Amino acid sequence: MKEIAIYIHIPFCDHKCIYCDFYSITKTDNVGPFLNALKLEILNSREHLIESEITSIFFGGGTPSLLSSQNISRIINVFYSNFNISKNIEITLETNPGTVKLEKLKEFKNIGINRLSIGVQSFDDRELKFLTRIHDKDLAIETIKNGSKAGFENINLDLIFNLPKQTREIWELNLKTALELPITHISAYSLILERGTILNKLILDKKVKMNEDDFDATLYETTIEYLSKNKFNQYEVSNFCVEGFECAHNLAYWQHKNYLGFGPSAHSFYENKRWWNFSGVKQYINKIEENGNAICSDEILSADQLLDEFVMLALRSNGLGLETLEKKFGSNWYIKNKTYINELKKNKYIIERENFIKFTSKGYLLCDEILLQFK
Ligand code: SF4
Known part of the structure; x- marks a missing residue:
């Protein structure tokens, strides 16, 4: 389940x-x-x-x-x-x-x-x-x-x-x-x-x-x-x-799992789709009464967008499991970024251990800049 x-x-x-x-x-x-x-x-x-x-x-x-x-x-x-x-x-x-x-x-x-x-x-x-x-x-x-x-x-x-x-x-x-x-x-x-x-x-x-x-x-x-x-x-x-x-x-x-948001302005994400509700309470109530939902807009994420988000969210939190990444998206990401990953490891911005990459404290300080450099 x-x-x-x-x-x-x-x-x-x-x-x-x-x-x-x-x-x-x-x-x-x-x-x-x-x-x-x-x-x-x-x-x-x-x-x-x-x-x-x-x-x-x-x-x-x-x-x-x-x-x-x-x-x-x-x-x-x-x-x-x-x-x-x-x-x-x-x-x-x-x-x-x-x-x-x-x-x-x-x-x-x-x-x-x-x-x-x-x-x-x-x-x-x-x-x-x-x-x-x-x-x-x-x-x-x-x-x-x-x-x-x-x-x-x-x-x-x-x-x-x-x-x-x-x-x-x-x-x-x-x-x-x-x-x-x-x-x-x-x-x-x-x-x-x-x-x-x-x-x-x-x-x-x-x-x-x-x-x-x-x-x-x-x-x-x-x-x-x-x-x-x-x-x-x-x-x-x-x-x-x-x-x-x-x-x-x-x-x-x-960890990029499915979530549903309910109520005004709430966002949901399910498999490869994201959608979000109207913000105003009155508008929210009216839409639910009229349509049964209050969806304001939605988007389908491409495979590349899903991969980018998966990597970014995992690295910003408690680390990127390389086996999970490979099972979900193949091994291209790691191969493409290997030189950069080695440089980050050498400078102690990340550690790689047991198929897992994680920011160090020094890495968290620069995480936005570092994440932008991944291909
Ligand atoms: S108005 Fe103040 S209390 Fe209400 S959600 Fe914003 S920060 Fe929180």
Whole structure:
């Protein structure tokens, strides 16, 4: 049976953060019709789900923890009642400090959520204020501790580095604070300026100044060094975890496995086809009611595109298995790139061991540049 990962986009947020370009809205008057549409969309994906085993469900957003545990449970039950679920399924719920109390976290645990991903972003109150987050450091710490008290043994924190005026010391203190808490996983992303965000406008209007380009690399290097010293292994460009706590859902993306996304703006990938939904909640609901799906557009990937993506995703995460590559695509890629691979090995950017190529820490630092050089 084929493995499949499920992503559910819950588009509701308490407010809009200045840097965010994810699709989210602050009005919650459409929750009921949205949930009905979501259920219909899932049931209408029977052809992709019926012969698959669901290995992960990821509730992202938006802020999924704004929904009641009963509503999240109803969505999970649509899968349990109709499709095959792996007995080791990982079910992640994204949550934000300030939107959940201990009791609600316990309810989420009781309905089968077994992984929390908490949008902390920073433990520095000045930075949190700048990001227009609704929480402060104390609330972030309380939410993480409550997650642990509620019984979650697998907790991820999202953190952002390279914020304006951030020093290396502030960023190190963020990492240190995170590691003193009961967590197993850190996703650390550099602040990205996205078009259309309030932050982008502030930068264009010269009201906020970003750090110099190379400071980003300094902070990234600090992240890799600091976390690896503290037994958080890097298993993707931006992801670090205690051994055994790699995110199964993200690994499915990075291993180019099939996944289905439900909800506004969600993306899906199945064999050689990718498609994505309309973004607006109302449009999403209308399309589902009219057509049974809310597909905005799709694309078929050629064999070369599939190969490029497979290599790129594998190398950005925990390595490229040469036997798997050969079984799926033949041996041409390795032969074509052998001279370059040897050069990378000599310069200690990658290691090759037991038919496996993997970036070193030094390689992760330059991974985008390196990936561009492969033929
Ligand atoms: S809480 Fe998250 S999804 Fe919502 S606006 Fe802020 S960054 Fe975006």
